[in-house]
Amino acid sequence: MSSFDIAIIGGGIAGLSAACFLAEDRGDGSRIAVIERESQPGYHTTGRSAAMYTEVYGNATIRAMVKAGRPFLKTPHARYCDRSFLSPRGALMIARDDQVHRVGEFLREMNRPDVLEQVDRDRCLQISPALDPDYVAGGVHEPDAMDIDVHALLQGYVRVFRGLGGQIIADAEVRSITRRNGVFAIDAGAGQIEAPLLINAAGAWGDVIAGMAGAAPVGLVPKRRTAITFDAPAGTNPGNWPLTFDLDEQWYFKPDAGRILASPADQTPSEPCDAQPEELDIAICIDRIETASTLEVRRPASKWAGLRCFVDDHSPVNGFDDRIEGLYWLVGQGGYGIKTSPVMARIAVSQIAGRPIDDDILAHGLRPANLGVERLRGQ
Template structure:
């Protein structure tokens, strides 16, 4: 039986980014049941950071995370972790109210947002259908950033190991129990005795808690689908922004390695699983692109689905379980796990070690009570 201080269950971006900070201060092991890091969610994201999703807490954590992506710590990566790419939010006549509400929220965190007319939008994305029955108003946010999720995952894992921690794949938690003041975590290859468990198991976080005898949060995994297709021959889309419909229904689209990626922004409740795209959602993605643009989605060159797991209030959670000593929640990242990971890691370090709340989070109005799990049991 290995004696450690912290066992992080889950090798996605939440667990790895937190472990990177924790391993500097305590003997830390990250265990991941799959053979690859970030297999279910982090590795299936559109990897774009913007202020157009979430509530004030999420936007605040997005803002607090930006310096990390723009200027990573010395030696963390050998190439850029992100690059600037604008985000453009579009609305039909029926969605102008939602677009204006979005503008009001976003301008609290960035001064780079401007309204764009249909003519201006066509200069940016010339395939949009504008005018009567089409897109009539937009917002352009020049602070958007495209993230390199694989580089981020691997760099975090490297940093964990450099600090003396371990990252073990194909090591699912097959047994969890409390013995005295310690937790015992069984995996296929090793048994760990630890003071603290960090439950960063994504869509499986509630299942991990139940196995440990801890009250679950009521997390809900949601399936989201993305398709990839080629733009018309001769059309250079590389400078197009991340383009998203205002509101909860519609689509988003962004260029990626010469192709266009698109999602119907589906939010289909599902059980924790290896999510696969369904024919209806694939067709819906193509249809919504064709409804809003002059593009014809021909052969679909790529398609995948991933899980986004939400708490009841759709705010990520970090903090000790109120009913289980040494059991720390790091879950419910929803659709913003990558773009808030550095901020959530800061919060996790402070809450786990009982330290002062980070100034980086307080500066953007993010409070402990907004993310601690106690609120979900009130």
């Protein structure tokens, strides 16, 4: 039996960012363990993400956390990375003739004239030259949207956590959890682990883990998203193209390591699993991209799928369980887990330590009640 002060189930971006910041807050990570069912951290959703930093998508809770996390992502301390996690990309949301009347509605809802500009058809084609001129009527440009280096960010969390003595226990699928005398005993395959504080950062398996610990589910719904990469047209250099997507989020494409990454932006409910792409979704992706652009997908160079998890109101769950003492939820980030990770982790550190959430986070309009488990319990 290995004893710790804190056990975190899930070695994705949520679990490792929390582990890292908790270790920093304590000045020592040797009493913190991250339990990961796979052989390496970030195997599932984290390792399959094409994350973008943009402050104008998701609900108000997501947008507040993203804005608060910008300083960390843009200028991390050297212990995390010797360069920014962000790099220029830009984003272009386009609308067809039958959609263009809704562009104004979107701009009013976001109310961010400082980062968004409405653009006409010709400007859309200048910004994203692969678009089909007959498909585009207008759009919205976010010049300052940025790529996130997901690998560097995850490895930064891992490096700092391990540097403070933190332990990542891999190949450790949780089989059972029991709680006696205020301590959780976790059978994780690799051995027995016990800790008085258990953080549930298990992603798609979050409700399953909660059930093992005796807690009621929060209603997590994993949803599959598919992606492919394919070769850019001969003689073109797509490196400066933006993320390009449609107003109804039915497709997107962006440059990726010399190729084009594309997705049908599918959200198919799924059981927790090692998600794999379906051939129908790949075919839909190719059809949508070829309909909206002049690109031809002769054969995907790679294909994959990942699970994005949601509760009913599409805000994350970040707080102590309302019934099981010592159980902390850190799940439900949807498609925003990468860019919210530094702030989600800071919020968890504050609440676990019994401190108020930092003012620089609350200054962006975050309401802590919108993260708590209680909002999902009908209380």
